[in-house]
Amino acid sequence: MSSSITPTTGHEAGTPGTVGGVVGAPSAARAAQLVRRADGGADSAPVEAVSPFTGLLTATLPQATDADARRVFAEARAAQAAWAARPVSERAKVLRRVYEKILKRQDEILDLVQVEAGKARIDAFDEVSAAALVAGHYGKHSARLLAPKRVSGLIPFLTRARELRHPKGVVGVITPWNYPVALTAMDVFPALVAGNTVVQKPDNQTALSALWLHELAEEAGLPAGVWRVVPGRGSRIGDAFAEESDYLCFTGSTPTGKDLATKIAHRLTGYSLELGGKNPMVVLPDAPVAKAAAGAVTACFSSAGQLCVSVERLYVHESIREEFTEAFVAKTKALRLGAELSYSADVGSLTTQGQLESVSAHVEDAREKGAEVLAGGRPRPDIGPLFYEPTVLTGVTEDITLFAEETFGPVVSIYGYHDVEDAIERANSGEYGLNASVWGRDTAAASAVAARLKAGTVNVNEGYAATFGTVGLPMGGMKESGFGRRNGAEGLLKYTEAQAVAVQRGMRLRPARAVSPRLWTRALTAGIRLLNRLPR
Template structure:
């Protein structure tokens, strides 16, 4: 039976979306429906000249946007918040058709930008307000911290959550008064393009938010060379390249990179809840979540209990291609990525690992489907043991002591996310604090940390630099101007005053300020 696409995905609608992408002589890229492999639309590809022009247009619009009072800027996002929720179903259709994820994950992704808007609409007035402080001489000097937008921010969004990351990161930069040039992945450019159209419908000035498309090596260098700041989500290898180029240009960057995320199950964990969490943590979004779980560490005393229940739950998952809420797991993003995931499993088996369940592609379901897969006996000399697989594949490991579990969890170059499960919350928190990770969830996999928009979320070690969310998620898109005022000329010896006497008085004044807590 032929899969029926959502009614919203018409040729005219798709053509209107991609017409926003500048392309003078860059050709096109065949953007396909993942479930079937059929071409949806020819996506224009941007040349270096197109990218330079996009920055010029965004910069011109940004000069005016930055002059708007913050209240006027925030009014745009108050309107946008309603539009994003009113049109969540259409957004979900686009996310599904371009990425192949199941509908639950797609609708949840559509909710992230409204959550970010809601948080910063409330928080931005305080974070972006000027702060007046005292200067070096009490009462006669002041120093004011003024937050100013950086200019035009380059946002490079990944294919696994193109709408959540591409739009949410851009929205925060825009609230701070910047322009944005977004580069989505070619495979998943449709949903962010739709997001931009909704922002403009809400009153965002046209030209302020540009989008360019192309393969990373073709687009990235010109984008970084023209940006005032770069926000990137993707692989550690690419992050190193971006960070190096940004450094040469003396601009800042925020990098959320790869992970090999561990889950530690303590011996007092509620096993039914733990298994349910692990199913989402491993197989949610078909394992294509930056914060998803690839390693599970289990106490000897409960290993077999967890394994039995987890394998049964994995084998019961409904996997398929559908634009309704039936399937619990969808497709991988592309046949190429399916081949990469399969190569990790085959490498592990060749080196001695055992497939407990799954381990095979499912061409009967679509060109990029792969079974939920559980492995045992995975070691660090295997691809699946040391590098990010980024698919529905997990390795089970035993441990004897909690100290051993923590050491195993930390035995990686990555540090993006981790999960600890246990009934004694105080004990679980004590374990969590020992894990070298930017995010650690207790009795949850990732949602509690990532959805807490008031707290920064980022990686440590080779999992990134900087963070999104929290106060720094907004202030990173600003520069600080220190506006200092001297009300009376007292910074130096008075005319005719002996300098030794001046120094003596200065030192005495510093002692007095310390005692009186003026400084």
């Protein structure tokens, strides 16, 4: 299936019967059906979302007020006890059915993600695979991870100790526009299987994709009212999420994350934040140049660079820098830009006008201050209103804005280095620590470098997909790139409260009246020493 477009601007109606005026896209009636799944809508000013491919209308979204959001939280709280009372195995079955539905119905969501987010289809598939992997992983492992755990008691055979896990209650989830299916799945699915109800605020730009996944979950057996989707402006309903959530999961900018954390702090409730990144790749002197260059292209330009874990800094050893740069630039220039609902394009569009303006400003600032553009460096309105060429820069100095500031677009800078210690220090510089990549033939040496990088995830001979796709691994940021983790055991257990229960039998844990405290404490001291020698 393929579709070509004519670049246009404005919010006028698109091709009859389609979303966003893109031929082959889901129908306007289908979009309206998804919009009806949203909660709230008393705000008098709805939002018109447009397709990055065409600038044409994709959906008119009702916006919730603060009162709407608080009402939905109250209703979700009322529904939580019944959902938590179901066995974990039953809740996990819902996720396993969702897993099957995502894979079976992927063509529809691929179209929808492309139209809403402007992605190339291969990048849209990353969302399909990530969502399916998350549903499958927690559908398979949650019963084990949430099961009561026996712990060695204080006194063997006489102290029976267990760790129990209880759901937090109502989890608030705020998801961004750049990965509307994958990030919804990563945050919502483990919260649900842990026995919580969820209230989600998707970004208006890609709300249809989140609502599509919500529809699949209810078709798979999730009771109505357990997961609520509330589109709205952050300025109107952000306080409700901070004040009503028993746990809040946020993905977005570092300043907004800090603001939310400040508001949550006085309530003593939990939160996790995935925030900004300025992710480095270190290419070691023994790296296979062709493979490293190809890997860097994927790491830098997937989803047009609008991926929290994409690479924006390349540190290449001087012994191979010229060869690497030549190969990397050639591969970058060969990338195909396109707005088709097919696999014919390598790189899609930026998603919003604001992103286009930000990327353009970063590149122009670099040019004006002496950086050299080796590839790209310009918008492509002939393809679509928000397209920007994959861009490679060299000669980027500290006075240039994008040296340390996240661009969040298809722009990367190449730097040389002579000493690996220097490369590690420079890769670790700055306020962010989300993702990193290391390339080298000697994987043991590359792994040793990886372990010294201050990033929540580090990939060896890969850009980001190895850690991103391994759902059993925790994913999150160090420094100002975030707090807490998604995926792995921690990505499930963070949505629970740990409770310790111990049953004491036989021997009392205080001396009997006839036994002197001195004799008791001496006996207990000997017992403690003995316990430390026993296998646990």
